[in-house]
Amino acid sequence: MPETSINQQFFEFLQQxxxxxxxxxxMADMLLEAGFEQLHENQRWNLHAEQRYxxxxxxxxxxxxxxxxPDCLLLGYRMIGAHTDSPGLLLKxxxxxxxxxxxxxxxxxxxxxxxxxxxDRDLSLAGRITGVNQHGHLSSRLIDxxxxxxxxxxxxxxxxxxxERSASPDRQKHLVPIFTQLNNxxxxxQSFHEWLLKEESLREETEDLESIxxxxxxxxxxxxxxxxxxREQFISGPRLDNLLSCFVAxxxxxxxxxxQNRLLICSNHEEIGSxxxxxxxxxxxxxxxxxxxxxDTDRQCCLNHSLFIxxxxxxxxxxxxxxxxxxGHMPRLNGGPVIKxxxxxxxxxxxxxxxxxRQLASESDVSTQDFVMRNDIPCGSTIxxxxxxxxxxxxxxxxxxxxxxxxxxxxTGSSDPLQLFQLIHHFLTREHVPTxxxxxxxxxxxxx
Numbered sequence: 001m002p003e004t005s006i007n008q009q010f011f012e013f014l015q016q017x018x019x020x021x022x023x024x025x026x027m028a029d030m031l032l033e034a035g036f037e038q039l040h041e042n043q044r045w046n047l048h049a050e051q052r053y054x055x056x057x058x059x060x061x062x063x064x065x066x067x068x069x070p071d072c073l074l075l076g077y078r079m080i081g082a083h084t085d086s087p088g089l090l091l092k093x094x095x096x097x098x099x100x101x102x103x104x105x106x107x108x109x110x111x112x113x114x115x116x117x118x119x120d121r122d123l124s125l126a127g128r129i130t131g132v133n134q135h136g137h138l139s140s141r142l143i144d145x146x147x148x149x150x151x152x153x154x155x156x157x158x159x160x161x162x163x164e165r166s167a168s169p170d171r172q173k174h175l176v177p178i179f180t181q182l183n184n185x186x187x188x189x190q191s192f193h194e195w196l197l198k199e200e201s202l203r204e205e206t207e208d209l210e211s212i213x214x215x216x217x218x219x220x221x222x223x224x225x226x227x228x229x230x231r232e233q234f235i236s237g238p239r240l241d242n243l244l245s246c247f248v249a250x251x252x253x254x255x256x257x258x259x260q261n262r263l264l265i266c267s268n269h270e271e272i273g274s275x276x277x278x279x280x281x282x283x284x285x286x287x288x289x290x291x292x293x294x295x296d297t298d299r300q301c302c303l304n305h306s307l308f309i310x311x312x313x314x315x316x317x318x319x320x321x322x323x324x325x326x327x328g329h330m331p332r333l334n335g336g337p338v339i340k341x342x343x344x345x346x347x348x349x350x351x352x353x354x355x356x357x358r359q360l361a362s363e364s365d366v367s368t369q370d371f372v373m374r375n376d377i378p379c380g381s382t383i384x385x386x387x388x389x390x391x392x393x394x395x396x397x398x399x400x401x402x403x404x405x406x407x408x409x410x411x412t413g414s415s416d417p418l419q420l421f422q423l424i425h426h427f428l429t430r431e432h433v434p435t436x437x438x439x440x441x442x443x444x445x446x447x448x
Contacts, residue, residue, distance in 0.1 A: 001418065001421065002418075003414065003415055003417075003418045006251070006417050006418050006421060007227070007235065007414060007417060007418075009247075009251070010225075010244065010247050010417050011224065011225045011237070013026060013243065013246075013247045014225050014237055014238065014239060014240075014243055014247075015224060015225070017239070017243050017246075018124070018126035018144050018146075018218070018220050018222075019126040019127040019128070019142075019144070019217075019218045019220070020060045020084040020085045020086075020218075020268050021059045021060055021126075021127060021128050021142050021216075022126055022127075022142060022144060023084045023243060023246060023266075024056055024059060024060055024061065024062050024084055024266065025059075025142060027062055027064075027246060027250045027266065028054065028056060028062065030250050030251075030254055031052075031054045031064055031250065031253075031254065033254075034052075034254035034255075035052060036052040036053060036054050036064060036254075037051065037052065037053050037054075038053070038054055038055070038056070039053050039054070039055045040055070041055060041057065041287070045291055047067060047291075047292070048067070049067055049070040050067060050068055050070070051066075051067055052064070052065070052066045052067070052068075053065055053066075053067075055288060057277065057278050057282075057284050058268075058277055058278045059128060059140070059142070060084060060085075060268040060269075060278045061084065061265075061266060061267045061268045061278035061279075061282075061284055062084075062264075062265070062266045063263065063264065063265045063266075063284065063285065063288050064250075064253060064263070064264045065077070065261075065262065065263040065264070065288070065292060066260075066261055066262045066263075067261065067292075068258075068259050068260055068261060068262070069259050069260060069261050072261070073261060073292075073293060073298070073302055074298055074301045074302050074305065075302075075305050076261070076302055076303070076304075076305030076306035076307070076433070077261045077262065077263045077302060077303075077306045078260055078261065078262045078263070078306070078307065078427060078428050078433070079262075079263045079264075079265070079306055079307065079308040079309070079393070080249045080252070080253070080262075080263075080264050080265075080308070080309045080310075080311060080424060080427075080428070081249075081264070081265040081266070081267070081280070081308060081309070081310050081311065081383050081384075081387060082242050082245035082246045082249050082265075082266050082310075082311045082312065082383075083242050083245075083246075083266065083267050083268065083269075083270035083271070083274075083280070083312065083382075083383055084242075084243075084246060084266050084267070084268050085110075085111070085242075085268050085269055085270060085271050085272075086111070086238075086239040086241060086242065086243065086271065087110060087111030087112050087113035087114075087241075087271050087406045088110050088111070088113050088118075088218055088219060088220065088408075089107035089108070089109060089110065089113070089118065089175065089177075089218070089219040090107060090108045090109075090110040090216070090217070090218055090219075091105055091106070091107050091108075091125070091215060091217045091218075091219070092105075092106040092107060092108055093214065093215070094106075095107070095192055096191065096192055097176055098182060099176075101181060101182050102178050102179075102180070102181060102182065103178075103179050103180035103181065103182050104176045104177060104178055104179055105150065105176070105177050105179045105192065106176055107175060107176070107177065107219060109171055109175070110218070110271065110272065111271030111272055111406070112271065112406055113406050113407075113408070114168075114404070114406050114407045114408070115168045115169055115171065115175060116168055116169060117404075117407040117408040117409070118152055118175065118219075118408050119152050119153070119154045119169065120151070120152070120153060120154050121151070121152070121221055121223075121408060122148035122151065122221070122222060122223065123148060123149070123150035123151060123152070123177060123219045123220065123221065123222075124144070124145045124146060124147060124148055124149060124150070124219070124220055124221075124222040125143075125144075125145050125149060125150070125217045125218070125219060125220070126142075126143065126144040126145065126146075126217065126218055126220055127142070127143065127215065127216045127217035127218050128140055128141065128142055128143070128215070128216045128217075129141055129143055129196065129206075129209075129212050129214070129215045129216075129217070130212070130213055130214045130215075131206075131209045131210070131211050131212040131213050132209065132210050132211050132213065133208050133209055133210065134208045134209075134210060138213075139208075139209065141205045141206065141209070142205070143196070143202050143205050143206070143217075145199065145201050145202065146201055146222060147201060147222065148222060149179065150177035150178065150179055150219060151177060151178050152174075152175060152176070152177045152178070153178065155174075177219065179192070193211070193212040193215075196212060196215075197209060197211075197212065220238060220239070221238045221408050221409060223238070223409070224237075225237025225238070227414055229414075232414060233333070233334060233413060233414050233415075234333060234411055234412070234413060234414060235411065235412050235413065235414055235416075235417075236409050236410070236411050237409060237410065238408060238409055238410070239410075240313060240400075240402055240410040240411075240412055241312070241313040241402065241405050241406065241410060242270070242311070242312050242313060244313060244400055244402075244412065244416075244417060244420075245311035245312055245313065245399065245400070245420075246266050247417070248311065248400075248417060248420045248421045248424055249264050249266070249311055249424060250264065250266075251421060252421055252424040252425040252427075252428055253428060255425060256425060256428040256429045257429070258428075258429040258431070260428065260429065260430075260431075262428050265280075265284070265285050265383075265387070267279055267280040267282070267284065267285075267383055270312075270382065270383055274383060274386055280383035280386040280387055281386050281390075285387065285390070285391065286390060286391065289302075289303070289391070300392075303391050303392060303393050304392070304393075306393050306394070307353070307356060307393070307394050307395075307396075307427075307433055308348075308384070308387055308388065308391075308393045308394065308395040308396075309357070309395075309396055309398055309424065309427060310347075310348060310382050310383055310384030310387065310395055310396065310397045310398070311398060311399055311420070311424070312340075312382040312383070312384075312397065312399045313399045313400055313401075313402040313405060313410075313412070314331055314338035314340055314369075314371050314398075314399040314400065314401050314402065315331070315371060315401070315402070315405060316330075316331045316332055316333050316335075316338075316401035316402055316403050316412075317330035317331060317332060318403060324374070324377065325374070326372050326373065326374045328370075329370050329371050329372045331369040331370070331371050331401040332369070332401060332413075333401050333402075333403065333411070333412060333413035333416065334401075334413030334414065334415045334416060335367060335369050335401060335413070336361070336366055336367035336368050336369055336416075336419050337357075337361065337366065337368055337369070337398050337399065337400060337416075337419060337420050337423050338368070338369045338370065338371050338398065338399055338400070338401050339354050339357055339358070339368055339369070339370050339371070339396065339397070339398055340370075340371050340372075340382075340397040340398065340399065341354070341370060341371065341372045342372065342373065342379050344379065345385050346373075346379040346380065346381040346382075346385065347379075347381070347382060347384055347385065347397035348382075348384035348385045348387075348388040348395035348396065348397055349384075349395070349396045349397050350394070350395075350396075352394065353394050353395060353396035354396060356394075356396065356433065357396050357398060357423075360423060360426055360427050360430065361423050363426060363430070364422045364423055364425075364426035365422070366419050366422050366423050367419075369401065382397050384396070384397040398420075398423070399420075400412050400413075400416040400417065400419075400420050401413065401416060402416075
């Protein structure tokens, strides 16, 4: 697949995936187009050999799997995982705020965004609303306004000369977006929920709703992703962490045609700890694996022979802050997928799982890089350790190198999506996962 083609597809994916809910919907559309069948957790399943399925939980997490080789289930699954959420601002349940003639919308900080990057940006809103329809029934809808409706202006330097030395705005006081200007009575003409029901861009989604009872709406940057640089060697865009991994994973899964058993999980809430009904700490993956392989012993044999690649962006070395990186572990943009290591198991990579990925990368003509955090800087984490601990499955943490992680706009290399795709596609289609002779035991793994 040419680099320009996969980047264009990725850009389209980003623009459609403006909230975790929209990301799952976009992935579901890709799976349906590739012939996957949707299942539902609240129904009994009748799985068939050589069929492909996917399941959505709470609109925000997705698992897709194949039964391309039902007679070799015990030999393991090729598993990949990512997360659908990104750091940002989530509107509060009762968001209306008034101040000095302005109507504003209060927002909670979701995850760990670089807050100063959210200032002076055109912001739109996307997510899910739940209300009462014309028949008196509760109904949830995904909505995306797709035009700028919010702004968080900076304070002029003339009014606070200390701003140049401020690392970040006040989390409570200074991150309340401007939404409208009030009339002379110092009150809004309509509530925010009423405005949503009358907003022209949402007419199709809200036309049969009588009222809105609750929302889960994320602020986002509607500016399109772009290539930049003298030779267009870089990508700038929103939510690269971790929608780049979601896109690559689904793209590789839908294009894998060999007779192997494969599984993808894209969970929610990784940025806030993964503990939820849709997070990596939930019952979702264990529940689906139990339905695929009901027998406990058979399922454990399968998992023991499986390999899980946890996909999440990695820190590339910053040219202006190279002192924040460990010597010898300075990934570069366009340098290939990064294997992430941590002695405290904040990443799930082991020496064995790292070796397996290096061999897969070599076979697919892709270079790998390594990242380890400095000892004096706390290390982040991924869904990898959680999945590994829950299922007892061999796991490796891998990701595309990126700059400005958790900014409203992040940066990666223009060849990084393709290189990550080549690695994951090869992993999903290789006839056998490389085997390991375990030291001292004389045993050899027989992973499929």
